[in-house]
Amino acid sequence: MLRPSLSTFAILCLGASLGACASSRLDGPRTRAPSPQASLEAVPAVPSGTVTAAPLAPPPGVSASPDAPPPPGAQAALSPSAPTVIAEPVAPPAPPPPVVTSGRASVVGSWDARDATGANCKVTLSSAPALDLYKASAAGCTNKDLSRVSAWDFRDGEVYLYQPGGAVAARLRQGGGGLEGALTKSGAALALNR
Numbered sequence: 784m785l786r787p788s789l790s791t792f793a794i795l796c797l798g799a800s801l802g803a804c805a806s807s808r809l810d811g812p813r814t815r816a817p818s819p820q821a822s823l824e825a826v827p828a829v830p831s832g833t834v835t836a837a838p839l840a841p842p843p844g845v846s847a848s849p850d851a852p853p854p855p856g857a858q859a860a861l862s863p864s865a866p867t868v869i870a871e872p873v874a875p876p877a878p879p880p881p882v883v884t885s886g887r888a889s890v891v892g893s894w895d896a897r898d899a900t901g902a903n904c905k906v907t908l909s910s911a912p913a914l915d916l917y918k919a920s921a922a923g924c925t926n927k928d929l930s931r932v933s934a935w936d937f938r939d940g941e942v943y944l945y946q947p948g949g950a951v952a953a954r955l956r957q958g959g960g961g962l963e964g965a966l967t968k969s970g971a972a973l974a975l976n977r
Contacts, residue, residue, distance in 0.1 A: 886937065887917075887937040888910075889957070890908055890937060890942055890957070890962065891908055891909065891910045891917075892907070892908065892977070893905060893906075893907045893977075894906045894907070894908065894961070894962070894975035894976065894977060895975065895976050895977070896921070896924065896929060896973065896974070896975050897973070897974050897975075897976070898926050898929065898966070898971060898972070898973050899971035899972045899973070900925075900926075900971075902924070902925045902926065903923075904921060904922060904923040904924035904925070904926075904929065904930070905921065905922045905923060905924075906919065906920070906921050906924070906929070906932060906944070906975060907919060907920045907921075907922075908935050908942070913933075913934050915936075916934040916935060916936045916945060917934060917935050917936065918933070918934060918935075919932050919933060919934050919935040919944060919945070920932070920933070926966065928946065928952045928953070928966055928967070928968055928969070929944075929952060929953065929966065929973070931946045931947065931952065932944045932945065932946060932952050932953075933945065933946060933947050940956060940957070941954050941955065941956050941964075942954070942955040942956075942957075942962055942964070950967075951967045952966065952967060952968075953965065953966045953967055953973050954967065955973065955975060960976065960977075961974060961975050961976035961977065962974065962975040962976075963975075
C-alpha cells in the first residue's frame with residue numbers, strides 16, 4: 784500500500800491554496816452590496832397630506848340609487864364616515880323652438896280661394912318639389928288664370944302662384960290670418976283663407 788508522504792501532502796495543500804487564489808483573481812475584487820436598511824436611511828422622509836376615502840361611482844349602465852342595496856363586500860370596504868356619491872338628476876332637454884308662422888312651411892296645405900267676383904274654389908300648395916318650385920293645384924275655380932295654377936314658390940315674403948310654362952298667375956302676402964294679393968293679368972283682388 785502506498786503511503787502518502789509529507790511532500791505529497793504539501794503539494795496538495797499548495798495546489799488547493801493556489802486554486803483558491805486564482806479564482807478570486809478571476810472574479811475581480813468583491814464589493815459589498817448596501818443593505819436595505821442603509822438605503823432607507825439615505826432617503827429623507829417626506830410628509831404626506833391627509834388621505835380621504837370615498838366610494839367609486841357606479842359603472843356605466845348601473846343605477847346609483849341611494850335605495851339600492853350595496854353590492855356584496857362593499858359594506859366592509861366603506862367606513863361610516865365616508866361620503867356618499869349620489870348621481871345628480873339630468874335636466875330634460877329644452878323644448879323645441881316655436882314653429883315659425885311665416886315662410887314656406889306655414890303656407891303649405893289647402894286654401895279656400897275667393898276672387899274679386901266672390902267666386903270660391905280650392906287651391907292646394909304642396910311641399911313636393913317641381914323642379915325649382917313646388918307643386919300646386921286648383922279645383923273648382925271659375926277664373927281661367929287661377930284654374931291653371933300648377934306650381935308655387937315663396938320668395939321675399941310673398942307667395943307666387945305659377946301656371947304651366949312659368950307665367951305668374953298671382954302674387955300674395957300673408958296677412959289677416961290668410962294670404963292676400965292680386966291676380967297678375969287682371970290685377971283683381973285674390974284672398975286665400977284656411
